[in-house]
Amino acid sequence: MAGTSSSEIHIAEFPPNLNVLVIDTDPGALEVIEKSCKENSHQVVICSESSRAVDVLLKKEIDIRLIIMELHMPMMDGYEFLQFLNKEEIDIPFVMMSEDSTWFSMTKAFHLGAIYYFLKPFNNDKRLDLWAPLLRHYYDRLNKKDDETSDGSEFASDGESDGEAEADDTLHKKDDTLIKKE
Template identity: 30%
Template sequence: MRILVVDDDLLAGEMIAAILQEDGHEILLASDAMDAMTQVDHHEDIAVIVSDMHMPLIDGIELYRTLQEQGIHLPFILLTGNAPEFIDAEKIGLTACLMKDADMDVTLRDAISSILNH
């Protein structure tokens, strides 16, 4: 499965990509929301977007909303350094909102697995 990872922190993006590549997924990296939108336009086979919440100019939630407005309805996992319970993922329509913490490799894999099983 091709997954787009969006993170303005190159090291964080590469770490997330490595976790997902271990499970056999093909990863595209985007350094910000504008780059992500370009990637989505150029790669019709993207199955999931995993995005950082806090990025300059356009944050992860605004990226999600922009894609929705453009008719792009891909599973969208938001990653945040803040407590995710402050973000009502279900109300917004996100697939998941996960904490960037020591357990992220497990929670991210679980969220991807849940998407694959639907």
């Protein structure tokens, strides 16, 4: 709807028990992500190999609602994995993570469809904000559905960085169950 203001959008309570696919070989990062997911009652599917993650997605036995992947993985890196998702038309929000904080790496990830980019290493006591990338994903999708353009100002940073970057656009879309319009 043209002219819809953000005050007319009501965010449903973030549903618990989402299945999150995590692809990484770093035990420390996996521990932080698993802790963050479990605090919000989300289930974690951990794959230490990209090929195993491909199998999980192609078999469709588990309804994966978010993918978090290390950029630098053996055999299939994060960029190749995003290309696989695009080729197979798998529409799941994707978060890239890496120690590589270069403009090139982040831009390439966003161009291929990542909706967020976590910078590593994580503090073991840090809790990752998984709500932000998902909220942004569904908010952007709602705006695209309404044929409006979003400049992202509602999510603009106050100038401080918490080691996370987000995309202005997304290719991997699942559904609008997290946002209700009245």
